[in-house]
Amino acid sequence: MLHLDIAQRRRVAGQNPKERRAIVCAVTNDHAFALGSLIAGFRRYNSDFSGAFVAFHDGLSLVQQDQLRALWPNMEFRPYGADIIARRFGKKADLSRVQAQFSPMIFAKFELPDVLSDYDKCLWLDVDMLVQGNLAEIWNFDRLAWRPLPEGAFARRAEVMEEFADLRGDGSLPLLNGGVIGMARGGRITTADLYAMAARLLAQTNTTSVDELAMYFLAASNGVPVHLLDLRFNHPVVAPGARNAVIVHAIGPDKFWNASPLQLAFPEWARNQLEWQGERYAGPQRLAHVQAATPDLALKAARNRDYWQQIMPIFGRIFRFACRWICKPMARACGSFIQQRHSYA
């Protein structure tokens, strides 16, 4: 077996040892556990990464910051919250539509160009992800990197695409999932541009994915080359093959910490959580009544479901029979009764 030290491994990966790199995340302080789990998983497979973690947060306590540093010593904290977001957007922007659906922390990805005054390359990671492998290959981009959405994503945003048609460049750039974004210093996109574009999208369209679309329109209109990441670096939890992906992304309301089926399918997240010394998630669990997370209850739930699936066709037949011989004649009788009553009026 070939043993390489960290410097050798970086050379093999084509990495400039002088390049300063940062992985950038954002959490509200009640989600410190999610960042803790993400880092615990990341470090298991990425001992060759010598960069920093930059965490945008709305008030992590010093204790929480120490708990995160215990997982990754090279950790930098930057305040980010409602006041900063309001200042960046200006008074006129109405964010209620977006905030009804997403954490305000989605806008912290707009800070990437500013973070790049301290680093050469940044990698934005959502905290609703599970790292299952080495990320070295992701860094092979020049300006921007993201995982493209399938072609059909344009059709679902047809109205926005028409409204902003002049910002689509030659139209060849695919849309992105905003969970993983690589950005290098010296690009043509600024933090101020991103907020301004998002404000336009909020004012002129009904879309809620303003963070992704702002990134897309600025890259497309400025002709910034985008390195398209393989699905395995931002693999939706529901897409086949998630088990072998490098990064699995729990897109939507079901997360690794609150959805029983995901806890059962990805036990490594719970293992990561054990390495986090801080407060764990204590909120409601979704879908535990359908698919419990422990083997005994999961089996019981599955057997229950199986039983009802076998029973349901019989119910269906009884229901159709009842409709034909009981409900319809009754409805006819009621109908004529009502008609009669009306004729007396």
Ligand SMILES: [Mn+2]
């Ligand atoms: Mn996400």
